[in-house]
Amino acid sequence: MSFSPLLSKLTLCAAIALVSATGTAQAQSATEIQLSYKDKKFDPAEISAPANAPIVIKLKNLDSKAMEFESKTLKVEKVVAGSSDATINVRAQKPGRYEFFDEYNEKVARGALVVK
Numbered sequence: 001m002s003f004s005p006l007l008s009k010l011t012l013c014a015a016i017a018l019v020s021a022t023g024t025a026q027a028q029s030a031t032e033i034q035l036s037y038k039d040k041k042f043d044p045a046e047i048s049a050p051a052n053a054p055i056v057i058k059l060k061n062l063d064s065k066a067m068e069f070e071s072k073t074l075k076v077e078k079v080v081a082g083s084s085d086a087t088i089n090v091r092a093q094k095p096g097r098y099e100f101f102d103e104y105n106e107k108v109a110r111g112a113l114v115v116k
């Protein structure tokens with residue numbers, strides 16, 4: 001067929017346009033939250049964000065040991081080395097309370113993200 005290469009080119013362009021439009025929309029509406037971790041505690045222990053917008057958690061691990069930020073309900077997991085920072089990207093969420101914890105100290109190091 002002579003026009004199938006043209007057709008696939010058009011499909012590819014449409015796909016790229018869609019991806020870049022979505023990327024721009026997310027960058028504009030993302031909510032950034034500062035969160036610290038010290039002495040096996042999150043500070044603040046409860047953070048909040050608006051619903052239906054991506055969330056960026058800027059986490060500072062002030063302890064000298066590594067920790068692992070994890071949330072089953074938010075489907076995120078990230079190891080953060082001691083005395084360092086990490087950025088945790090969370091997808092847009094529905095209203096609710098989402099618990100997170102340090103997997104290395106799961107019983108004591110707990111916090112929650114409240115989405116309203």
Ligand SMILES: [Cu+2]
Nearest residue numbers: 068070077103
């Ligand atoms: Cu884990």
